[in-house]
Amino acid sequence: EDQVTQSPEALRLQEGESSSLNCSYTVSGLRGLFWYRQDPGKGPEFLFTLYSAGEEKEKERLKATLTKKESFLHITAPKPEDSATYLCAVLNDYKLSFGAGTTVTVRA
Amino acid sequence: NAGVMQNPRHLVRRRGQEARLRCSPMKGHSHVYWYRQLPEEGLKFMVYLQKENIIDESGMPKERFSAEFPKEGPSILRIQQVVRGDSAAYFCASSPTRDQPQHFGDGTRLSIL
Numbered sequence: 001e002d003q004v005t006q007s008p009e010a011l012r013l014q015e016g017e018s019s020s021l022n023c024s025y026t027v028s029g030l031r032g033l034f035w036y037r038q039d040p041g042k043g044p045e046f047l048f049t050l051y052s053a054g055e056e057k058e059k060e061r062l063k064a065t066l067t068k069k070e071s072f073l074h075i076t077a078p079k080p081e082d083s084a085t086y087l088c089a090v091l092n093d094y095k096l097s098f099g100a101g102t103t104v105t106v107r108a
Numbered sequence: 109n110a111g112v113m114q115n116p117r118h119l120v121r122r123r124g125q126e127a128r129l130r131c132s133p134m135k136g137h138s139h140v141y142w143y144r145q146l147p148e149e150g151l152k153f154m155v156y157l158q159k160e161n162i163i164d165e166s167g168m169p170k171e172r173f174s175a176e177f178p179k180e181g182p183s184i185l186r187i188q189q190v191v192r193g194d195s196a197a198y199f200c201a202s203s204p205t206r207d208q209p210q211h212f213g214d215g216t217r218l219s220i221l
Contacts, residue, residue: 031207043112043199043212044151087151094139094164094206098151 002027006099023088024070032091112213129185133202145197
């Protein structure tokens with residue numbers, strides 16, 4: 001069975017304080033690793049797809065990287081509007097298996 | 109471009125009643141997925157449908173739950189004879205092909221009295 005583990009569970013940052021979120025995974029046939037952002041009361045919002053080890057994607061203050069066993073989401077100089085729960089998911093065939101998420105709080 | 113539309117956003121039912129959750133996928137998306145998020149748990153896959161076909165319902169409880177995606181109209185997730193344990197947020201996602209990113213709606217929050 002596919003397993004996705006995210007750490008830490010929660011992260012409190014000062015505005016401008018860069019940090020990284022970890023997603024480790026075990027999957028029989030990885031067809032992609034996805035990062036989503038979820039705000040309270042909303043659905044997950046797609047951020048990135050990574051398909052192969054060594055791949056990197058960037059969007060504003062966020063950068064996602066992938067190795068054979070884990071992915072990192074780096075947040076550079078975060079702002080309060082980056083506060084959210086960040087979800088990692090692996091695609092096996094057509095099913096997404098999600099981690100429990102990392103809740104990031106950025107204080108001004 | 110409209111995103112994935114789900115309604116209702118909130119649904120309250122008494123034990124034993126039926127709940128019907130609707131999902132209209134993004135324009136051009138023919139692949140629909142339903143996920144459930146229980147309190148304090150992650151999102152779990154329930155069912156994958158294409159137009160008029162259920163492809164995989166392995167994540168859906170075998171009793172009381174059913175899903176459809178008719179040729180015309182939204183996808184429907186139906187829960188019969190609801191119980192307290194059905195209280196959760198139900199999310200629908202859609203994609204243009206099964207390999208491309210799934211885009212989610214804002215969910216239906218089901219509460220059982």
